[in-house]
Amino acid sequence: MAAGSKKQAAQENDKESRSLEEMLDEIDEIVEKLDDEDLPLDEAFALYSRGVKLTEESSRSIDRVEKKVQKLMDDGSTEDFD
Amino acid sequence: MDNVYSVGQVNKYIKNMFVTDYLLKRISVRGEVSNCKYITSGHIFFTLKDTDGNLKCVMFAGNRGGLSFRLTDGMQVVVTGSVDVYAQDGVYQLYATRIEQEGAGELYERFMQLKEDLEERGMFAAQYKQEIPSNPQTIGIVTAPTGAAVRDIINIATRRNPYIRLILYPATVQGAEAPRSIVKGIKALEKYGVDVMIVGRGGGSIEDLWGFNEECVAQAIFDCSIPIISAVGHETDFTIADFVADLRAPTPSAAAELAVSKLSDIDDEIDARRQALYDSVSALIRRDRERLRLSHTRLGFLSPAYKIKESGERLARAQEKLHDNMLSLIKERKSRLGLLSSGLEGNSPLKKIAGGFAYVEDSKGKRVKSAAQLKAGDDINMTFSDGKVKASVAETIIKKTDDQ
Numbered sequence: 001m002a003a004g005s006k007k008q009a010a011q012e013n014d015k016e017s018r019s020l021e022e023m024l025d026e027i028d029e030i031v032e033k034l035d036d037e038d039l040p041l042d043e044a045f046a047l048y049s050r051g052v053k054l055t056e057e058s059s060r061s062i063d064r065v066e067k068k069v070q071k072l073m074d075d076g077s078t079e080d081f082d
Numbered sequence: 083m084d085n086v087y088s089v090g091q092v093n094k095y096i097k098n099m100f101v102t103d104y105l106l107k108r109i110s111v112r113g114e115v116s117n118c119k120y121i122t123s124g125h126i127f128f129t130l131k132d133t134d135g136n137l138k139c140v141m142f143a144g145n146r147g148g149l150s151f152r153l154t155d156g157m158q159v160v161v162t163g164s165v166d167v168y169a170q171d172g173v174y175q176l177y178a179t180r181i182e183q184e185g186a187g188e189l190y191e192r193f194m195q196l197k198e199d200l201e202e203r204g205m206f207a208a209q210y211k212q213e214i215p216s217n218p219q220t221i222g223i224v225t226a227p228t229g230a231a232v233r234d235i236i237n238i239a240t241r242r243n244p245y246i247r248l249i250l251y252p253a254t255v256q257g258a259e260a261p262r263s264i265v266k267g268i269k270a271l272e273k274y275g276v277d278v279m280i281v282g283r284g285g286g287s288i289e290d291l292w293g294f295n296e297e298c299v300a301q302a303i304f305d306c307s308i309p310i311i312s313a314v315g316h317e318t319d320f321t322i323a324d325f326v327a328d329l330r331a332p333t334p335s336a337a338a339e340l341a342v343s344k345l346s347d348i349d350d351e352i353d354a355r356r357q358a359l360y361d362s363v364s365a366l367i368r369r370d371r372e373r374l375r376l377s378h379t380r381l382g383f384l385s386p387a388y389k390i391k392e393s394g395e396r397l398a399r400a401q402e403k404l405h406d407n408m409l410s411l412i413k414e415r416k417s418r419l420g421l422l423s424s425g426l427e428g429n430s431p432l433k434k435i436a437g438g439f440a441y442v443e444d445s446k447g448k449r450v451k452s453a454a455q456l457k458a459g460d461d462i463n464m465t466f467s468d469g470k471v472k473a474s475v476a477e478t479i480i481k482k483t484d485d486q
Contacts, residue, residue: 020217020348027355034362037369044366051359058352062245062345063219069236069248071227072270081227081250 023058027051093169100174106165111137111176112184115157126153130161130176138175139163148180151287158184189288193295196322200297205304205326212309212328214340217348218277220247221341222308224267227252231284231313231334238338243345249276255283260293265302272306279306280337281323282313294321303327313337441465453478 030051034044070078087095100106113130120126124143129136139161141149153159163178200206221239225231232250239246251267254260264281271279281303283291293299294314303310303326312327313334324330331337382388442450445461456462456475464471 021215024351024355027359031355031358031362034359034366037366039366041366041370044363048359048363052356055352055356055359058355059349062348064245066244067247069250072222072249072251072267072274074266074270076270076274078249078274081252 020058020061023054023061027054027058030054089172090169093167093172096174097167097169100165100167108162109165109176110160110162112158112160113137115153115159116155118153118155120153126178128153128155130159138173139178140175141178141181145179148178151183153181157287160184183287183289189292189295193322196295196297196300197325200300200322200326205300210304214309214311214329215277217343218246218341220249220276221338222271222274222276222279223248223250224253224264224271224279224281225250225283225313225334226255229284231282234284234333234335235280235313235338238335239342242339242342245345246342249274255293256286256290257293261296261299264293264299268302268306268310272308276308278341279308279310280313280331280334280341281310281327282331282334282337283315284334285315285319291315291319291321294323296322299323300326311337311341440471454480 030047033039033047034051039047069081071081072078111130113132116129116131116136118126118128124146126141126146126149128139128141130139131137141163145163148162160182161176161178162180162182163176165174165176167174204210223232223235225235227250236248239248249271251270253267254263268279268281281294283294291314294312300322303312303323309328311329311331312321312323313331313336314321314323315333317332329340331340441464443463443465444450444455445463447463450456450462456478458475458477460475462473462475464473
């Protein structure tokens with residue numbers, strides 16, 4: 001559907017900014033790999049530091065700035081609502 | 083005076099006239115609702131009025147099934163029921179069993195027609211429903227800028243995530259302008275670019291909600307590339323928009339809840355993963371530390387140092403045992419020697435002659451055991467415990483025994 005192609009396009013444009021969901025999914029995969037008892041420690045550390053980096057990125061990706069509700073005008077401009 | 087009646091008799095007589103009247107038994111009356119009162123017992127009292135007059139009406143709680151909306155003053159309705167006398171007050175009133183909004187039937191027909199039509203065209207099909215993003219940053223809202231709906235959405239959305247970006251398209255959601263305005267709003271927000279849209283309004287009559295039953299609105303929702311949550315009226319209101327939307331929310335408040343994930347939930351999710359990472363890697367470190375400890379122990383047993391230490395310990399143990407055994411051997415001999423020497427002492431001849439006895443020998447050193455061995459003039463040697471005496475025998479006196 002259109003939404004799908006749009007999402008894809010967004011990813012191609014900006015490979016750095018991945019959605020929170022994607023990052024959380026990757027962390028889950030890392031945790032799963034780390035649960036393998038035969039995993040060598042050096043690989044485990046590499047995975048772990050990647051995972052920690054992702055949690056930090058996830059946390060950072062949450063925009064923590066309060067915003068005013070915007071009113072969208074017919075000419076496409078916005079102004080504060082209220 | 084003749085023919086004077088009681089109030090009760092008159093009311094009863096009139097009531098009987100009403101009851102036996104065929105038309106009044108089942109009658110539908112058109113008018114505008116006024117003086118509408120819902121009382122706690124569930125009965126509804128109201129007055130139907132038109133330009134020519136008023137008609138008192140009541141709908142008892144038991145007949146409430148015949149009313150599918152909330153009756154309010156000013157509504158144009160058709161009330162069906164029976165007209166009867168309330169003898170207590172001497173008034174007649176319409177006892178309603180069914181109340182419909184004027185024109186509702188016709189609108190309902192149109193609604194069903196369009197629903198069937200769009201359904202046939204596949205516009206409600208699940209395959210076209212877009213997934214609502216789980217963590218949207220920007221929410222578009224198409225609703226009236228005044229009224230409870232927009233306030234509810236803003237309040238709930240910002241309560242769940244104070245950092246969410248809300249873009250409102252102030253739409254007309256009631257009256258003839260509504261469909262065009264709603265469509266414009268959807269298109270404007272799509273162009274602006276939001277992650278998800280809430281399209282809706284608060285509760286109202288079927289006419290009030292009608293904008294959301296128009297085909298152009300349905301088409302705009304269907305064509306929109308951004309997921310749309312519909313939020314029209316109350317839980318019980320269903321509109322065409324609800325069927326076409328990617329997700330139907332029962333109310334505007336519920337739409338905000340469905341669209342905006344709780345920030346604390348997201349934080350919790352990240353924290354849970356951070357913990358899971360830490361736990362997993364800690365387990366691996368524990369595993370390797372344990373392995374290292376085991377290897378270290380095993381290696382220690384095999385090392386020359388361990389062997390030397392072990393031999394040294396063995397030697398020390400042997401030395402100690404040797405020493406102990408020697409000591410006990412000496413001790414044993416010592417005590418045996420003690421026993422033996424005390425035995426020897428008891429048997430010494432010197433001991434026998436202590437206390438006044440002496441050992442007697444003749445001059446040749448032969449032991450003298452009896453007086454008869456000696457005669458006067460013999461030399462003898464006597465040994466005492468403290469020394470010797472040389473003596474000569476003066477006389478021997480032999481004891482004579484009776485039996486000799």
